[in-house]
Amino acid sequence: MKYLMLVCVDPDLAPGQAEGAPEIDDWVTEMDGKGIRLLGDRVRPGSDATTVRVRNREVLLSDGPYAETKDLIAGFDVLECADLDEAVEVASRHPMAWAGVIELRPFWIDDQDA
Amino acid sequence: MTAETKEFIAGIYADGWSRIVATMIRFTGGDWTLAEECAQDAFAQALRTWPESGVPRQPLAWLTTAARNRAVDRMRRASTEAAKIREWAEAMEQEEAPSYPSDSEIPDERLELMFTCCHPALNLDAQVALTLRALAGLSTAEIARAFLVPERTMGQRIFRAKQKIAHAAIPFRVPPAHLLPDRLPAILHVLYLLFNEGYGDQDKTRLSREAIRLARVLSTLMPDEPEAHGMLALMLLHDARRPSRVDANGDLVTLEEQDRSQWNPEEIAEGTTILERALRRRRAGPFQIQAAIAACHATAPSTAATDWPQIIGLYEQLALVAPSPVVDLNHAVAVGMARGPEAALALVDAIAEDGRLSSYYLLHATRADLLRRCGRAAEAADCLRTALDLAPTEPERRLLAKRLE
Numbered sequence: 001m002k003y004l005m006l007v008c009v010d011p012d013l014a015p016g017q018a019e020g021a022p023e024i025d026d027w028v029t030e031m032d033g034k035g036i037r038l039l040g041d042r043v044r045p046g047s048d049a050t051t052v053r054v055r056n057r058e059v060l061l062s063d064g065p066y067a068e069t070k071d072l073i074a075g076f077d078v079l080e081c082a083d084l085d086e087a088v089e090v091a092s093r094h095p096m097a098w099a100g101v102i103e104l105r106p107f108w109i110d111d112q113d114a
Numbered sequence: 115m116t117a118e119t120k121e122f123i124a125g126i127y128a129d130g131w132s133r134i135v136a137t138m139i140r141f142t143g144g145d146w147t148l149a150e151e152c153a154q155d156a157f158a159q160a161l162r163t164w165p166e167s168g169v170p171r172q173p174l175a176w177l178t179t180a181a182r183n184r185a186v187d188r189m190r191r192a193s194t195e196a197a198k199i200r201e202w203a204e205a206m207e208q209e210e211a212p213s214y215p216s217d218s219e220i221p222d223e224r225l226e227l228m229f230t231c232c233h234p235a236l237n238l239d240a241q242v243a244l245t246l247r248a249l250a251g252l253s254t255a256e257i258a259r260a261f262l263v264p265e266r267t268m269g270q271r272i273f274r275a276k277q278k279i280a281h282a283a284i285p286f287r288v289p290p291a292h293l294l295p296d297r298l299p300a301i302l303h304v305l306y307l308l309f310n311e312g313y314g315d316q317d318k319t320r321l322s323r324e325a326i327r328l329a330r331v332l333s334t335l336m337p338d339e340p341e342a343h344g345m346l347a348l349m350l351l352h353d354a355r356r357p358s359r360v361d362a363n364g365d366l367v368t369l370e371e372q373d374r375s376q377w378n379p380e381e382i383a384e385g386t387t388i389l390e391r392a393l394r395r396r397r398a399g400p401f402q403i404q405a406a407i408a409a410c411h412a413t414a415p416s417t418a419a420t421d422w423p424q425i426i427g428l429y430e431q432l433a434l435v436a437p438s439p440v441v442d443l444n445h446a447v448a449v450g451m452a453r454g455p456e457a458a459l460a461l462v463d464a465i466a467e468d469g470r471l472s473s474y475y476l477l478h479a480t481r482a483d484l485l486r487r488c489g490r491a492a493e494a495a496d497c498l499r500t501a502l503d504l505a506p507t508e509p510e511r512r513l514l515a516k517r518l519e
Contacts, residue, residue: 001283083285084235085293106282 002038002107003087007075010100021098031079036090040077074100116165122173123160128327130174131157131251134181136223139286142185146276149181150248152188156181175214182214224249225288225335228328232300233284240275241304247272250324260311260318298336302345302401305329309349314507316360325349333388343392344402350385351408354378366509370417382412400436403428422452439471447480455487475504479514 031037046065053060065073074096081087084104091102131153138149156177170176214220231244246252246260258268278284289297305325312321329346336342358372367373389405398406407428414420429445442465450458462481471477482497498518505511 081283083283084233085285085289088235104282109281 001081001083001087003079003081003084004105004107005040005077005079005087005091005094006073006103006105007077007094007096008072008101008103009074009096011072013099018095018099021095022093024095027094031077031090036079036081036086038078038080040075042075043073046073072101079104119165119169120161122169123157123164126173126177127157127251129331130177132224132227132249132331133174133220133222134178135248135251136227137178137220138181138185139227140221140223141182142189144280144286146248146279147273148185148188152181152184153177155184172215172217174217174220178214178220222335223286224331226286228301228332229288229297230279230284230286232297232304233279234297234300235282235284236275236278238304238307240271240278241300242307243268243271244275245304245308245328246321246324249328252320252324260321294339298339298341301332302341305332306345306349306401309352313352313356316364319356322349322353322356326353338395340392340395340397341399341401343388344399344405347385347389347392348401348405348408350381350388351405351412354381354385354412360509364509366513368513369411374415377412382409385409386413398431398435400432403432403435407432417451420451422448426452439465439468440474443471443474443477443480450484450487455484459484459488473504475501475506475510475514477501478504482517 028037028040049063049065051062051064051066077094079087079090081090084106087104091097091104094102096102134153134156135146135149138152139146142148142152159180160173160177164170227248228245231248232241236244243257243261246257247254252260254269254272255265257272258265261268263271305328308321309325309329312318312323312325326346326349329342329349333339333342333346354377355369355372357378358374358376359367361367385405386409389402389409392402393406407425410421410425410428425448426445429441429448433441433445443462446458446461446465449461459481462477462484465471466477466481478497478501482494482501485491485494485497495518498514502511502514502518505514
């Protein structure tokens with residue numbers, strides 16, 4: 001089962017709340033080694049984002065992030081896990097689960113109905 | 115004969131439903147909707163044939179086999195639709211489908227079912243609805259009625275929960291030991307919420323009954339979890355007092371004025387026995403402590419003869435493991451009974467100052483009672499009026515209004 005792990009910042013985090021969070025390098029090394037993390041990276045902030053939509057066959061661009069996500073997405077990883085419990089465990093050991101918020105999105109599997 | 119058979123089927127439905135659903139979820143590789151439909155078909159088939167043919171010697175095995183045959187049938191017919199189901203159906207062709215020769219050979223996977231229904235990745239409303247559907251076997255219409263939402267809304271809620279289980283791959287299993295401290299409280303929370311939903315409302319007693327039944331199942335399947343036993347004890351001890359909580363006019367009766375001869379002695383005896391056994395494990399959690407408080411009340415001959423010092427100590431213990439201003443308020447009430455209204459009023463004033471309970475009617479009602487006992491009638495009346503404005507239900511408002519007279 002594949003999950004997209006969206007790594008988000010939490011603008012309301014109180015200072016000191018993320019104390020004791022694991023190191024990101026350790027997390028990456030471990031999850032790469034186990035074959036759980038298939039891909040992942042940091043992404044530039046929303047000010048460097050471009051949104052693309054095609055309306056009436058015309059490509060429309062706008063400067064900045066898509067409304068709802070604003071400046072929250074800091075990075076992403078693609079995980080291969082047995083089930084949601086494993087994905088939760090992996091996500092909870094990522095430092096940004098301590099200092100931000102992580103959203104897990106299961107991949108859409110072709111067979112599944114909407 | 116027919117009536118007797120129907121009654122027998124209704125009797126095994128209570129526990130049989132969830133066992134068959136659980137077995138079918140496993141069998142279909144996680145297709146909850148199909149699992150429920152097949153369980154339903156199996157019971158319908160029993161209702162049709164058993165009055166004629168008699169009750170089979172292994173009724174659960176009969177029903178599970180019927181459900182499984184139905185599942186195989188449905189899967190084959192659907193096999194052109196989706197690759198995953200096709201694969202499954204093909205595997206079924208080759209492999210001999212398991213048969214269930216006797217009731218005792220059917221694995222009991224209700225615990226797996228409980229943990230999946232109460233998975234914290236599902237929102238609480240979904241957990242409750244799914245528990246009532248898959249574990250208690252209530253129909254969508256019955257659940258909708260109990261929570262005062264349209265049947266369509268409830269149907270959608272249950273459907274979405276099942277979809278999320280499938281799409282997000284929420285596992286159908288009992289979590290490993292290191293996750294249990296995080297996961298067991300979710301089940302306890304859902305079952306206790308169901309119990310309370312049925313306790314406060316005479317029309318919903320079925321929910322309390324189901325909660326007690328499922329709490330029994332849980333404590334049988336998790337014999338080493340004292341909090342599961344503590345919760346069952348707490349439910350039984352509360353349930354024992356149910357007959358005296360409301361009078362003939364539907365008005366609430368306070369603990370002090372309840373007719374204790376109406377309390378159910380069997381439930382009190384069972385609740386205290388279960389609690390004592392749980393406490394011997396020396397891992398007292400919030401449910402065991404609350405049950406111990408309930409046991410103090412349930413075994414006391416009157417309010418005056420209640421062991422208030424012990425109740426004070428238990429509330430202090432509860433405040434340590436599960437701190438909340440409501441616990442502090444109950445603690446203050448016990449202090450008022452043991453040490454007099456002045457001591458309690460000081461505690462209640464401190465809770466009121468904290469502000470978190472300012473819209474909780476019982477804070478004001480309690481304060482009113484203590485003020486009255488201190489001889490401060492005018493302030494007491496002011497407090498009662500505030501309580502009256504905040505009381506959530508009609509019976510509670512009537513009880514307060516009576517005190518104002």
